[in-house]
Amino acid sequence: MEFDYVNALTHITGHVMKLHRHNLDLLIQKYDVYPGQPPLLMRLYRHGGMMQKDLARSMNVQPATLTVMINRMEKSGLVTRQADPNDQRVSRVYLTEKGKVATRAVKEALQLLETRCFENFTDEETALLRNMLTRLHTDLEAFQLEYSEKRSGDAQE
Amino acid sequence: MEFDYVNALTHITGHVMKLHRHNLDLLIQKYDVYPGQPPLLMRLYRHGGMMQKDLARSMNVQPATLTVMINRMEKSGLVTRQADPNDQRVSRVYLTEKGKVATRAVKEALQLLETRCFENFTDEETALLRNMLTRLHTDLEAFQLEYSEKRSGDAQE
DNA sequence: TACGCTTAGTTAGCCAGCTAAGTAACTGGA
DNA sequence: TCCAGTTACTTAGCTGGCTAACTAAGCGTA
Numbered sequence: 001m002e003f004d005y006v007n008a009l010t011h012i013t014g015h016v017m018k019l020h021r022h023n024l025d026l027l028i029q030k031y032d033v034y035p036g037q038p039p040l041l042m043r044l045y046r047h048g049g050m051m052q053k054d055l056a057r058s059m060n061v062q063p064a065t066l067t068v069m070i071n072r073m074e075k076s077g078l079v080t081r082q083a084d085p086n087d088q089r090v091s092r093v094y095l096t097e098k099g100k101v102a103t104r105a106v107k108e109a110l111q112l113l114e115t116r117c118f119e120n121f122t123d124e125e126t127a128l129l130r131n132m133l134t135r136l137h138t139d140l141e142a143f144q145l146e147y148s149e150k151r152s153g154d155a156q157e
Numbered sequence: 158m159e160f161d162y163v164n165a166l167t168h169i170t171g172h173v174m175k176l177h178r179h180n181l182d183l184l185i186q187k188y189d190v191y192p193g194q195p196p197l198l199m200r201l202y203r204h205g206g207m208m209q210k211d212l213a214r215s216m217n218v219q220p221a222t223l224t225v226m227i228n229r230m231e232k233s234g235l236v237t238r239q240a241d242p243n244d245q246r247v248s249r250v251y252l253t254e255k256g257k258v259a260t261r262a263v264k265e266a267l268q269l270l271e272t273r274c275f276e277n278f279t280d281e282e283t284a285l286l287r288n289m290l291t292r293l294h295t296d297l298e299a300f301q302l303e304y305s306e307k308r309s310g311d312a313q314e
Numbered sequence: 315t316a317c318g319c320t321t322a323g324t325t326a327g328c329c330a331g332c333t334a335a336g337t338a339a340c341t342g343g344a
Numbered sequence: 345t346c347c348a349g350t351t352a353c354t355t356a357g358c359t360g361g362c363t364a365a366c367t368a369a370g371c372g373t374a
Contacts, residue, residue: 012290017174019298020171023301035331036359039168042162053321061360067325068361069359087321088370107162110162116300125285125289130166137172137176143273147184192361193329219333221355226329246352247351248353
Protein backbone atom coordinates (compact mmCIF):
# COMPACT_ATOMS: atom_id res chain seq x y z
CA MET A 1 0.00 0.00 0.00
CA GLU A 2 1.62 3.22 -1.20
CA PHE A 3 1.70 6.32 0.95
CA ASP A 4 -0.45 8.92 -0.74
CA TYR A 5 1.42 12.06 0.22
CA VAL A 6 -0.71 14.55 -1.66
CA ASN A 7 -3.85 13.32 0.11
CA ALA A 8 -2.27 13.02 3.56
CA LEU A 9 -4.24 14.98 6.14
CA THR A 10 -1.19 16.89 7.33
CA HIS A 11 -0.38 17.90 3.77
CA ILE A 12 -3.90 19.16 3.16
CA THR A 13 -3.93 21.00 6.48
CA GLY A 14 -0.72 22.77 5.53
CA HIS A 15 -2.28 23.89 2.29
CA VAL A 16 -5.38 25.19 4.06
CA MET A 17 -3.26 27.14 6.52
CA LYS A 18 -1.30 28.65 3.68
CA LEU A 19 -4.50 29.87 2.10
CA HIS A 20 -5.56 31.33 5.44
CA ARG A 21 -2.27 33.18 5.77
CA HIS A 22 -2.57 34.49 2.25
CA ASN A 23 -6.10 35.77 2.85
CA LEU A 24 -5.03 37.42 6.08
CA ASP A 25 -2.23 39.11 4.22
CA LEU A 26 -4.69 40.45 1.62
CA LEU A 27 -6.74 42.00 4.41
CA ILE A 28 -3.95 43.63 6.41
CA GLN A 29 -1.19 44.63 4.02
CA LYS A 30 -2.57 48.14 3.68
CA TYR A 31 -1.76 48.75 7.36
CA ASP A 32 2.01 48.14 6.92
CA VAL A 33 1.55 44.80 8.66
CA TYR A 34 3.34 41.75 7.23
CA PRO A 35 2.02 38.20 7.58
CA GLY A 36 4.34 37.13 10.42
CA GLN A 37 3.43 40.07 12.62
CA PRO A 38 -0.19 39.48 13.73
CA PRO A 39 0.78 37.05 16.51
CA LEU A 40 3.09 39.69 18.00
CA LEU A 41 0.60 42.52 17.58
CA MET A 42 -2.22 40.55 19.19
CA ARG A 43 -0.09 39.77 22.25
CA LEU A 44 1.04 43.37 22.67
CA TYR A 45 -2.53 44.56 22.32
CA ARG A 46 -3.55 42.35 25.22
CA HIS A 47 -0.51 42.99 27.32
CA GLY A 48 1.81 45.88 26.40
CA GLY A 49 5.31 45.98 27.85
CA MET A 50 6.08 42.27 27.63
CA MET A 51 9.76 41.36 27.46
CA GLN A 52 11.05 39.73 24.31
CA LYS A 53 11.83 36.43 25.99
CA ASP A 54 8.24 35.97 27.14
CA LEU A 55 6.88 37.08 23.78
CA ALA A 56 9.11 34.56 22.05
CA ARG A 57 7.99 31.72 24.31
CA SER A 58 4.35 32.66 23.92
CA MET A 59 4.66 32.80 20.13
CA ASN A 60 6.71 29.59 19.87
CA VAL A 61 9.46 31.45 18.10
CA GLN A 62 13.16 31.92 18.78
CA PRO A 63 14.27 35.16 20.49
CA ALA A 64 16.49 35.96 17.51
CA THR A 65 13.44 35.93 15.24
CA LEU A 66 11.77 38.54 17.42
CA THR A 67 14.84 40.77 17.55
CA VAL A 68 14.78 41.16 13.80
CA MET A 69 11.00 41.46 13.52
CA ILE A 70 10.81 44.12 16.22
CA ASN A 71 13.66 46.07 14.60
CA ARG A 72 11.63 46.27 11.40
CA MET A 73 8.40 47.13 13.18
CA GLU A 74 10.16 49.87 15.15
CA LYS A 75 11.32 51.33 11.84
CA SER A 76 7.84 51.18 10.36
CA GLY A 77 6.48 52.78 13.55
CA LEU A 78 4.24 50.00 14.84
CA VAL A 79 6.04 49.33 18.14
CA THR A 80 8.65 50.85 20.46
CA ARG A 81 11.21 49.28 22.75
CA GLN A 82 11.93 50.56 26.25
CA ALA A 83 14.66 49.27 28.55
CA ASP A 84 13.47 47.87 31.89
CA PRO A 85 14.73 50.21 34.64
CA ASN A 86 15.19 47.29 37.06
CA ASP A 87 17.14 45.10 34.66
CA GLN A 88 19.05 46.69 31.83
CA ARG A 89 19.21 43.41 29.92
CA VAL A 90 15.46 43.40 29.43
CA SER A 91 13.73 45.40 26.70
CA ARG A 92 9.99 45.82 26.97
CA VAL A 93 7.89 46.23 23.86
CA TYR A 94 4.88 48.52 23.42
CA LEU A 95 2.44 49.29 20.62
CA THR A 96 2.55 52.84 19.27
CA GLU A 97 -0.67 54.65 18.37
CA LYS A 98 -0.19 53.56 14.78
CA GLY A 99 0.39 50.03 16.08
CA LYS A 100 -2.86 50.09 18.02
CA VAL A 101 -4.83 51.25 15.00
CA ALA A 102 -3.22 48.56 12.86
CA THR A 103 -3.84 45.90 15.50
CA ARG A 104 -7.53 46.71 15.67
CA ALA A 105 -7.69 46.15 11.92
CA VAL A 106 -5.70 42.93 12.21
CA LYS A 107 -8.03 41.70 14.90
CA GLU A 108 -11.05 42.41 12.76
CA ALA A 109 -9.46 40.60 9.85
CA LEU A 110 -8.67 37.54 11.97
CA GLN A 111 -12.17 37.56 13.35
CA LEU A 112 -13.67 37.88 9.89
CA LEU A 113 -11.65 34.96 8.59
CA GLU A 114 -12.46 32.82 11.62
CA THR A 115 -16.14 33.55 11.10
CA ARG A 116 -16.01 32.79 7.40
CA CYS A 117 -14.10 29.58 8.02
CA PHE A 118 -16.51 28.12 10.53
CA GLU A 119 -19.88 29.67 9.73
CA ASN A 120 -20.93 26.43 8.07
CA PHE A 121 -19.72 24.29 10.96
CA THR A 122 -22.04 23.11 13.70
CA ASP A 123 -21.04 23.63 17.32
CA GLU A 124 -20.42 19.90 17.57
CA GLU A 125 -18.08 20.06 14.61
CA THR A 126 -15.98 22.91 15.94
CA ALA A 127 -15.82 21.22 19.34
CA LEU A 128 -14.67 17.99 17.74
CA LEU A 129 -12.12 19.83 15.62
CA ARG A 130 -10.75 21.53 18.70
CA ASN A 131 -10.56 18.18 20.43
CA MET A 132 -8.73 16.64 17.45
CA LEU A 133 -6.23 19.47 17.33
CA THR A 134 -5.52 19.11 21.04
CA ARG A 135 -4.85 15.42 20.59
CA LEU A 136 -2.61 16.05 17.59
CA HIS A 137 -0.70 18.63 19.57
CA THR A 138 -0.24 16.22 22.47
CA ASP A 139 0.90 13.38 20.22
CA LEU A 140 3.33 15.54 18.25
CA GLU A 141 4.87 16.89 21.45
CA ALA A 142 5.18 13.35 22.79
CA PHE A 143 6.89 12.29 19.58
CA GLN A 144 9.33 15.17 19.80
CA LEU A 145 10.21 14.33 23.38
CA GLU A 146 10.60 10.65 22.57
CA TYR A 147 12.82 11.38 19.63
CA SER A 148 15.09 13.84 21.41
CA GLU A 149 15.50 11.38 24.31
CA LYS A 150 16.36 8.62 21.89
CA ARG A 151 18.86 10.90 20.14
CA SER A 152 20.57 11.95 23.37
CA GLY A 153 20.70 8.27 24.34
CA ASP A 154 22.47 7.55 21.04
CA ALA A 155 24.83 10.48 21.55
CA GLN A 156 27.81 8.35 22.56
CA GLU A 157 27.88 6.52 19.23
CA MET B 158 -17.71 39.42 23.29
CA GLU B 159 -13.96 39.60 22.82
CA PHE B 160 -12.21 37.66 20.11
CA ASP B 161 -10.00 35.09 21.79
CA TYR B 162 -7.13 34.95 19.33
CA VAL B 163 -4.95 32.50 21.20
CA ASN B 164 -7.76 29.94 21.29
CA ALA B 165 -8.94 30.51 17.73
CA LEU B 166 -9.01 27.27 15.78
CA THR B 167 -6.89 28.65 12.96
CA HIS B 168 -4.27 29.81 15.44
CA ILE B 169 -4.11 26.39 17.11
CA THR B 170 -3.98 24.66 13.75
CA GLY B 171 -1.01 26.79 12.77
CA HIS B 172 0.76 25.82 15.94
CA VAL B 173 0.10 22.13 15.35
CA MET B 174 1.43 22.37 11.81
CA LYS B 175 4.55 24.08 13.07
CA LEU B 176 5.17 21.21 15.47
CA HIS B 177 4.66 18.77 12.60
CA ARG B 178 7.16 20.59 10.46
CA HIS B 179 9.66 20.68 13.29
CA ASN B 180 9.31 16.93 13.92
CA LEU B 181 9.72 16.20 10.23
CA ASP B 182 12.87 18.29 10.24
CA LEU B 183 14.26 16.28 13.16
CA LEU B 184 13.71 13.08 11.20
CA ILE B 185 15.19 14.14 7.88
CA GLN B 186 17.96 16.65 8.56
CA LYS B 187 20.62 13.95 8.47
CA TYR B 188 19.84 13.38 4.79
CA ASP B 189 20.79 16.96 3.76
CA VAL B 190 17.08 17.65 3.30
CA TYR B 191 15.70 20.96 4.59
CA PRO B 192 12.12 21.38 5.76
CA GLY B 193 10.80 23.08 2.62
CA GLN B 194 12.07 20.37 0.31
CA PRO B 195 9.90 17.30 1.03
CA PRO B 196 7.01 18.51 -1.16
CA LEU B 197 9.39 18.84 -4.10
CA LEU B 198 11.13 15.53 -3.44
CA MET B 199 7.86 13.63 -3.16
CA ARG B 200 6.65 14.98 -6.49
CA LEU B 201 9.87 14.17 -8.28
CA TYR B 202 9.85 10.69 -6.79
CA ARG B 203 6.43 10.09 -8.32
CA HIS B 204 7.15 11.81 -11.59
CA GLY B 205 10.75 12.63 -12.49
CA GLY B 206 11.40 15.18 -15.23
CA MET B 207 8.61 17.60 -14.42
CA MET B 208 9.12 21.17 -15.57
CA GLN B 209 9.50 23.87 -12.94
CA LYS B 210 6.27 25.60 -13.87
CA ASP B 211 4.20 22.47 -13.26
CA LEU B 212 6.07 21.71 -10.05
CA ALA B 213 5.39 25.22 -8.81
CA ARG B 214 1.68 24.99 -9.58
CA SER B 215 1.41 21.58 -7.97
CA MET B 216 3.19 22.78 -4.84
CA ASN B 217 1.26 26.07 -4.62
CA VAL B 218 4.48 28.01 -4.73
CA GLN B 219 5.84 30.74 -7.00
CA PRO B 220 8.25 29.71 -9.78
CA ALA B 221 10.90 32.01 -8.31
CA THR B 222 10.82 30.06 -5.05
CA LEU B 223 11.56 26.85 -6.94
CA THR B 224 14.41 28.37 -8.93
CA VAL B 225 16.30 29.14 -5.75
CA MET B 226 15.40 25.89 -3.99
CA ILE B 227 16.47 23.78 -6.96
CA ASN B 228 19.75 25.71 -7.22
CA ARG B 229 20.56 24.76 -3.64
CA MET B 230 19.46 21.16 -4.08
CA GLU B 231 21.57 20.85 -7.22
CA LYS B 232 24.56 22.03 -5.23
CA SER B 233 23.88 19.55 -2.43
CA GLY B 234 23.47 16.82 -5.04
CA LEU B 235 19.82 15.87 -4.52
CA VAL B 236 18.50 16.83 -7.97
CA THR B 237 19.69 17.70 -11.46
CA ARG B 238 18.28 19.99 -14.11
CA GLN B 239 18.18 19.07 -17.78
CA ALA B 240 17.07 21.35 -20.59
CA ASP B 241 14.12 20.11 -22.62
CA PRO B 242 15.38 19.33 -26.15
CA ASN B 243 12.08 20.46 -27.72
CA ASP B 244 11.89 23.75 -25.87
CA GLN B 245 15.05 25.34 -24.60
CA ARG B 246 13.11 27.53 -22.17
CA VAL B 247 12.00 24.51 -20.17
CA SER B 248 14.23 22.85 -17.59
CA ARG B 249 13.21 19.41 -16.39
CA VAL B 250 14.14 18.30 -12.89
CA TYR B 251 15.24 14.80 -11.87
CA LEU B 252 16.24 13.13 -8.61
CA THR B 253 19.83 11.94 -8.42
CA GLU B 254 20.65 8.62 -6.77
CA LYS B 255 21.36 10.48 -3.55
CA GLY B 256 18.06 12.27 -4.00
CA LYS B 257 16.21 8.98 -4.36
CA VAL B 258 17.76 7.59 -1.20
CA ALA B 259 16.91 10.76 0.69
CA THR B 260 13.37 10.78 -0.67
CA ARG B 261 12.73 7.23 0.50
CA ALA B 262 13.78 8.35 3.99
CA VAL B 263 11.58 11.46 3.74
CA LYS B 264 8.66 9.34 2.69
CA GLU B 265 9.14 7.02 5.63
CA ALA B 266 9.36 9.99 7.98
CA LEU B 267 6.16 11.50 6.59
CA GLN B 268 4.42 8.17 6.84
CA LEU B 269 5.62 7.67 10.42
CA LEU B 270 4.37 11.09 11.46
CA GLU B 271 1.04 10.59 9.74
CA THR B 272 0.64 7.28 11.54
CA ARG B 273 1.58 8.72 14.90
CA CYS B 274 -0.74 11.66 14.41
CA PHE B 275 -3.82 9.64 13.61
CA GLU B 276 -3.32 6.29 15.29
CA ASN B 277 -5.73 7.33 18.04
CA PHE B 278 -8.32 8.60 15.58
CA THR B 279 -11.25 6.46 14.49
CA ASP B 280 -11.99 6.10 10.78
CA GLU B 281 -15.04 8.29 11.31
CA GLU B 282 -12.89 10.98 12.85
CA THR B 283 -10.31 11.06 10.05
CA ALA B 284 -13.11 11.09 7.49
CA LEU B 285 -14.79 13.99 9.26
CA LEU B 286 -11.51 15.86 9.55
CA ARG B 287 -10.91 15.41 5.83
CA ASN B 288 -14.39 16.66 5.15
CA MET B 289 -13.86 19.71 7.37
CA LEU B 290 -10.56 20.54 5.68
CA THR B 291 -12.17 20.33 2.27
CA ARG B 292 -14.89 22.74 3.37
CA LEU B 293 -12.35 25.13 4.87
CA HIS B 294 -10.38 25.02 1.66
CA THR B 295 -13.46 25.76 -0.40
CA ASP B 296 -14.54 28.64 1.83
CA LEU B 297 -11.07 30.21 1.94
CA GLU B 298 -10.77 30.05 -1.83
CA ALA B 299 -14.20 31.59 -2.18
CA PHE B 300 -13.18 34.39 0.17
CA GLN B 301 -10.03 35.06 -1.79
CA LEU B 302 -11.95 35.24 -5.05
CA GLU B 303 -14.59 37.50 -3.53
CA TYR B 304 -11.98 39.79 -2.09
CA SER B 305 -9.92 40.12 -5.23
CA GLU B 306 -13.06 40.83 -7.27
CA LYS B 307 -14.10 43.48 -4.79
CA ARG B 308 -10.59 44.98 -4.90
CA SER B 309 -10.48 45.10 -8.69
CA GLY B 310 -13.94 46.67 -8.61
CA ASP B 311 -12.59 49.38 -6.30
CA ALA B 312 -9.54 49.87 -8.49
CA GLN B 313 -10.71 53.14 -10.00
CA GLU B 314 -10.86 54.91 -6.62
C1' DT C 315 35.46 42.37 46.21
C1' DA C 316 36.19 39.59 42.36
C1' DC C 317 35.57 35.86 39.61
C1' DG C 318 32.60 32.85 37.15
C1' DC C 319 27.92 31.46 35.81
C1' DT C 320 23.50 32.56 34.02
C1' DT C 321 20.38 35.24 31.38
C1' DA C 322 18.43 38.68 27.67
C1' DG C 323 19.23 40.15 23.64
C1' DT C 324 21.87 40.78 19.22
C1' DT C 325 24.42 39.46 15.05
C1' DA C 326 25.57 36.60 11.17
C1' DG C 327 24.42 33.36 7.99
C1' DC C 328 21.41 30.02 6.31
C1' DC C 329 16.67 28.18 4.12
C1' DA C 330 11.88 29.32 2.37
C1' DG C 331 8.40 32.19 0.85
C1' DC C 332 6.88 36.42 -1.72
C1' DT C 333 6.74 40.30 -5.62
C1' DA C 334 8.59 42.79 -9.41
C1' DA C 335 11.51 43.27 -13.03
C1' DG C 336 14.54 41.20 -16.40
C1' DT C 337 16.23 37.61 -19.98
C1' DA C 338 15.91 34.26 -23.39
C1' DA C 339 13.34 31.21 -26.19
C1' DC C 340 9.26 30.19 -28.71
C1' DT C 341 5.05 31.60 -31.64
C1' DG C 342 2.14 33.82 -34.76
C1' DG C 343 0.48 37.16 -37.71
C1' DA C 344 1.43 41.11 -40.93
C1' DT D 345 10.69 37.30 -42.98
C1' DC D 346 10.44 39.91 -39.08
C1' DC D 347 8.63 41.92 -35.27
C1' DA D 348 5.53 41.77 -31.28
C1' DG D 349 3.67 39.14 -27.81
C1' DT D 350 3.81 35.19 -24.80
C1' DT D 351 6.06 31.91 -21.95
C1' DA D 352 9.71 29.73 -18.70
C1' DC D 353 12.83 30.84 -15.92
C1' DT D 354 16.09 33.85 -13.26
C1' DT D 355 17.58 37.73 -10.39
C1' DA D 356 17.14 41.08 -6.75
C1' DG D 357 15.37 42.42 -2.66
C1' DC D 358 12.17 41.88 0.90
C1' DT D 359 9.83 39.22 5.32
C1' DG D 360 10.21 35.36 8.51
C1' DG D 361 11.94 31.29 10.45
C1' DC D 362 16.10 28.74 12.24
C1' DT D 363 20.93 27.85 14.72
C1' DA D 364 25.29 29.25 16.58
C1' DA D 365 28.17 32.42 18.39
C1' DC D 366 28.63 36.77 20.67
C1' DT D 367 27.81 40.85 24.07
C1' DA D 368 26.35 42.81 28.08
C1' DA D 369 24.01 42.82 32.34
C1' DG D 370 22.88 40.63 36.61
C1' DC D 371 23.84 37.20 40.37
C1' DG D 372 26.33 34.41 43.76
C1' DT D 373 29.67 32.60 46.19
C1' DA D 374 34.35 32.18 47.79
